[in-house]
Amino acid sequence: MSKAAAPLPAWGDPILSDAEKRSLAALCARMIPASAEFKVPGADDALIQADIAKSLDRDAAAVHRALAQLERISGGSLADLDIEKQEESCATLRAEGGADLTALGRIILQCYYRDDRVMISLGMEPRPPFPKGHTLPQGDWALLDPVRKRGKIWREV
Amino acid sequence: MTDPVDILIIGSGASGAAFAWSMADTKMRIVCLEQGDWVKPTDYPANGRDWEARRYGDADIMANRRQLPADYPINDANSIVKIANFNAVGGGTVHYAAHFPRLHPSDFRVKSLDGVADDWPIDYAVLEPFFAQNDQMMGVAGLAGDPGFPPHTMPMPPVPLGRSGTRAGETMNRLGWHWWPSGAAIATVEHDGRAPCINLGHCLPGCAQGAKGSTDITYWPVAIRAGVELRTNCRVREITIGPDGMATGAIYYDRDGREVFQPAHVVVMAANGIGTPRLLLNSKSDCFPNGLANSSGLVGRNLMLHPWPIIHGWFDDEMDGQRGPLVSIWSKQFYETDPARDFVRGYMLQFGRGAGPVGEAMSGVEAGRIPWGAGHHAAMRRFANHRFHVGVACDDLPEAHNRITLDPVLKDAHGIPAPRIDYTMSDNTARMMEHGIARATEIMRAAGAHTIACSRDVLNYPGHLLGTARMGTDPARSVVNAWGRSHDVKNLFVIDGSVFVTGGGLNPTSTIQAIALYIADQMKQRLDTLFE
Numbered sequence: 001m002s003k004a005a006a007p008l009p010a011w012g013d014p015i016l017s018d019a020e021k022r023s024l025a026a027l028c029a030r031m032i033p034a035s036a037e038f039k040v041p042g043a044d045d046a047l048i049q050a051d052i053a054k055s056l057d058r059d060a061a062a063v064h065r066a067l068a069q070l071e072r073i074s075g076g077s078l079a080d081l082d083i084e085k086q087e088e089s090c091a092t093l094r095a096e097g098g099a100d101l102t103a104l105g106r107i108i109l110q111c112y113y114r115d116d117r118v119m120i121s122l123g124m125e126p127r128p129p130f131p132k133g134h135t136l137p138q139g140d141w142a143l144l145d146p147v148r149k150r151g152k153i154w155r156e157v
Numbered sequence: 158m159t160d161p162v163d164i165l166i167i168g169s170g171a172s173g174a175a176f177a178w179s180m181a182d183t184k185m186r187i188v189c190l191e192q193g194d195w196v197k198p199t200d201y202p203a204n205g206r207d208w209e210a211r212r213y214g215d216a217d218i219m220a221n222r223r224q225l226p227a228d229y230p231i232n233d234a235n236s237i238v239k240i241a242n243f244n245a246v247g248g249g250t251v252h253y254a255a256h257f258p259r260l261h262p263s264d265f266r267v268k269s270l271d272g273v274a275d276d277w278p279i280d281y282a283v284l285e286p287f288f289a290q291n292d293q294m295m296g297v298a299g300l301a302g303d304p305g306f307p308p309h310t311m312p313m314p315p316v317p318l319g320r321s322g323t324r325a326g327e328t329m330n331r332l333g334w335h336w337w338p339s340g341a342a343i344a345t346v347e348h349d350g351r352a353p354c355i356n357l358g359h360c361l362p363g364c365a366q367g368a369k370g371s372t373d374i375t376y377w378p379v380a381i382r383a384g385v386e387l388r389t390n391c392r393v394r395e396i397t398i399g400p401d402g403m404a405t406g407a408i409y410y411d412r413d414g415r416e417v418f419q420p421a422h423v424v425v426m427a428a429n430g431i432g433t434p435r436l437l438l439n440s441k442s443d444c445f446p447n448g449l450a451n452s453s454g455l456v457g458r459n460l461m462l463h464p465w466p467i468i469h470g471w472f473d474d475e476m477d478g479q480r481g482p483l484v485s486i487w488s489k490q491f492y493e494t495d496p497a498r499d500f501v502r503g504y505m506l507q508f509g510r511g512a513g514p515v516g517e518a519m520s521g522v523e524a525g526r527i528p529w530g531a532g533h534h535a536a537m538r539r540f541a542n543h544r545f546h547v548g549v550a551c552d553d554l555p556e557a558h559n560r561i562t563l564d565p566v567l568k569d570a571h572g573i574p575a576p577r578i579d580y581t582m583s584d585n586t587a588r589m590m591e592h593g594i595a596r597a598t599e600i601m602r603a604a605g606a607h608t609i610a611c612s613r614d615v616l617n618y619p620g621h622l623l624g625t626a627r628m629g630t631d632p633a634r635s636v637v638n639a640w641g642r643s644h645d646v647k648n649l650f651v652i653d654g655s656v657f658v659t660g661g662g663l664n665p666t667s668t669i670q671a672i673a674l675y676i677a678d679q680m681k682q683r684l685d686t687l688f689e
Contacts, residue, residue: 031529038534055207057214058222090529106519110210113514122514122541130203130365133355134480139318141300143326144337152304153335155263155493157270157280 012061016053019077020067025049026079027070028108030090040121043112051111062103069093069100162186162386165407165421167393167436170248171666172653172673173427174372174380175291179677181383183684188419189385189427190409192392193227193245195373201363208359209515216362218252218620220244227390229569229576231431236580238462240431241620246389247373249429249620249666254360254483255342255369256507256664257297259288259671262307263493264661267554271494271501273585274554277658278630278639279675281307287674288667294379295370295670296348299340305489313345316354319477321545322485325508328604334490339507341484342370342666349375358479358510391417394573396424396440396449396649403688404449404649410571423648423680423687427673430460430622430654434561435576437626450626450643450651455636457562459555459624461660464582464590465617467509468597469520470606471544478542479513485545491596492662500588502552504662506597509546517541524610540608547600548617549593552662553586555624621665626655640679641672647688652676 016024028043041048056063070078073096074089081089093101112118116126125132163185166173177189202211213222218241220228227244243252262281267274285307292312299311315338318326322338329336343360344351345368354368367374381387390412397418399405406420426433434457438448448456477485488506495503512520517540521527527536553559564577582590594611601609628651629635632644637656643649652673654665661668680687 032533033531035534038538040534055210058224087530094529102523105522106213109518109522110207110213110515113518114206114209119514122538124514126206128203128205128208129357129359129479130201131355133357133366136317136319136356136477136481137323139323139326141318141338143318143323143330144300146330146333147304147335147337148302150304150333150335153489153493154261154304154306155270157262157266 011058012056012064014056014060016056020064021049021053022079023067023070023074023077024052026077026086027090030086031105031108032112038121040118041115043108045115048111048115052107055107055111059103059107062100063107066100066104069096069098159417159419161406161420161422162188163421164188164423164425165190165419166425166427167407168248168427168429168432168653169246169372169377169387170427170429171250171372171669172429174247174376175294175670176425176427176652176673176677177385178294178376178380178383179674180681181380181385183681184384187385189387190391190393190407190419191246191387191389194389195246196251196363198363198365198367201365203357203359203365209513212362218243218361218618226570229573230567231575232564232567232577236462236578237582238464238580238616239618240578240622241618242429242431242622246377246387247371250371251363251373252361253620253666254664256484257292257295257299257340257342257667258487258505258663259306260661260663260665260668261492264659267502267659273501274659275629275634278628284668284671284675287671287678290674291667291670295342295375296344296351297340297342297370298345300338303337305335305337305492311340313348315339316341316343316345316482316484319481319485319510321476321510322508324472324476324604325486325545325600328600329488332600332603334488336486336488339484339487341482343482344368344370354482356481358481358513360483392571392573393436394439394571396436398440398442398444398449398646402444402646404646414571423650426626426649426651426655427653430625431561431576433651433653433655434625435563438563439574445645450636450645450649452645453633453636455627455634457625458557458560459627460559460561460578460580461553461555461621461623461657462580463619463621463660463662464551464553464586465548465619466590466594466611466613467546467548467617468594468601468609468611469544469546470601470604471540471608472604472606473543475542476545477510479511479516481510483509485510491593498592500585500592502554502585502589502662504552504589504593505550506593507548507550509548511542511544514541526608526610547597549590549597550662550664551586551589551593552660554583554659555627556583561625619664621654621660623654623657623660623665626651627658628656629658641676650676650680
């Protein structure tokens with residue numbers, strides 16, 4: 001008997017439609033708006049939106065469902081509503097919640113918080129951890145003196 | 158069919174690697190089958206800008222989320238603790254935090270001391286030389302002299318305290334409670350060709366620096382140079398049995414999906430607490446209709462997973478954030494049984510550092526600490542890089558109803574029945590957990606946290622998979638004997654976390670590997686009488 005090598009699982013269509021992209025951008029603008037005070041773009045920024053669109057990965061099916069949920073709540077595209085109605089729809093979406101919305105929210109945050117401008121605003125260098133790494137204070141091991149003074153606490157057998 | 162080998166090891170993780178290395182000096186022909194592949198350090202997430210996102214994708218600790226070709230599905234819907242594992246050369250050590258405590262002497266005598274569970278057939282003293290050997294091979298950093306544990310040396314100096322460890326240590330001193338720098342399999346100085354830790358702060362999904370001691374870079378290179386053959390992308394379907402009731406080898410699917418029979422004189426199970434019982438239960442035959450080595454009915458039972466709530470505290474001043482090893486300090490203050498409490502046994506408190514911005518944002522938004530809209534940015538800056546956490550590592554005692562069976566429907570990509578997990582928390586563990594949460598909350602308050610959070614519903618998933626083929630002297634009450642040999646099949650051995658009689662309240666990798674080295678040593682001493 002011989003079996004074929006394991007196929008990769010299907011995670012859903014990784015491509016968003018234009019209508020879904022419009023709703024997503026409107027949702028992102030309500031979720032994380034741009035801020036002049038902190039010198040950061042909103043999550044509806046074009047670069048961040050492009051990153052989100054190519055990052056659906058294992059959550060593609062959940063993202064499509066979450067955007068359909070949003071469209072149902074909005075009675076169409078969220079982008080076509082005025083700001084007040086958009087806020088109402090987003091509040092309803094959050095109140096309904098669910099695993100699909102959680103998955104969509106995670107992708108938005110994962111892409112937003114790796115954007116160069118956002119990382120710089122947080123005081124971080126816009127780079128991966130490797131190979132530069134980080135420095136960490138060693139600390140003062142004399143802090144352990146009181147622990148040593150109290151003596152052994154493990155149980156003899 | 159391939160040529161017979163002397164020893165066939167199934168699984169290349171913590172135990173399989175240590176065992177293979179130890180047995181290599183016998184010059185026997187040894188083959189290890191691993192269902193995953195080698196992972197290159199350049200493939201680890203810390204190399205890329207998506208380093209945090211990949212923790213929730215292809216580098217997730219949960220196989221059900223990763224769904225990589227080497228992974229198999231696990232039905233853990235009926236378990237409060239979900240199953241974390243990793244299927245590759247090095248196994249779970251690739252994805253662990255490298256926390257390296259040892260089981261305490263009292264953990265081996267739970268029945269005698271506290272009247273619960275069972276005593277082990279071995280004790281701490283038996284394992285002590287193998288702990289030391291393993292510490293050297295894995296490269297353990299720490300500080301000797303911990304009053305919370307029997308004296309032993311540490312090969313390297315400890316990981317830095319950092320801001321969070323310092324704050325936690327000062328707080329524990331004020332409370333008058335034990336704490337000590339964590340022992341960690343992390344090279345803090347150059348060690349055996351491994352470069353020292355540079356505080357990438359991203360230990361769990363693989364260390365790009367190679368400072369974390371995972372067995373793909375510790376034991377395996379040495380074992381392979383000594384002649385052990387490691388075959389990757391080989392998923393074992395079943396252990397085969399001859400008419401005499403002895404194991405004859407294993408049937409596996411190779412990287413091209415071809416079915417291969419590998420004959421062997423000795424079969425060694427090293428697939429840990431889920432993989433090993435799954436394979437034994439899948440190895441049914443006329444001789445063993447209930448699964449291999451299962452005359453006791455205990456294969457898959459007594460699963461221990463370590464319920465592990467985490468208490469987070471956020472502070473006004475900056476902490477370590479994602480910088481530095483996850484592990485920092487530990488406390489054994491509440492580890493041993495205290496008759497004044499309403500539970501027996503105890504837990505270790507493990508102090509960890511913070512999270513990166515993605516992790517902070519995700520947990521903050523989902524918990525409502527960080528809002529949508531105009532207040533998002535200010536809240537994010539209040540929380541990011543301002544927390545540390547305390548994990549409560551609870552000793553969950555063995556209970557027969559906590560078990561692994563074969564799922565009647567779910568199968569892996571090769572059609573092999575998948576494991577189903579049924580696991581509930583005992584009243585003793587629940588009381589222990591609440592005690593630990595209360596103490597950790599007390600610590601956070603004393604440390605000055607402005608916000609404290611804990612979840613009892615979504616527990617940490619430590620990937621500690623123990624007890625499902627336990628060792629003992631009575632064949633009716635255990636699966637293997639005191640040196641890992643199956644009571645039923647005298648050339649079948651189990652060397653992984655499955656053999657644990659009790660789980661302790663701490664990370665088990667150090668003890669798993671000490672046991673694997675001990676069993677290898679026992680086998681080498683008994684080569685002439687191994688099957689008697």
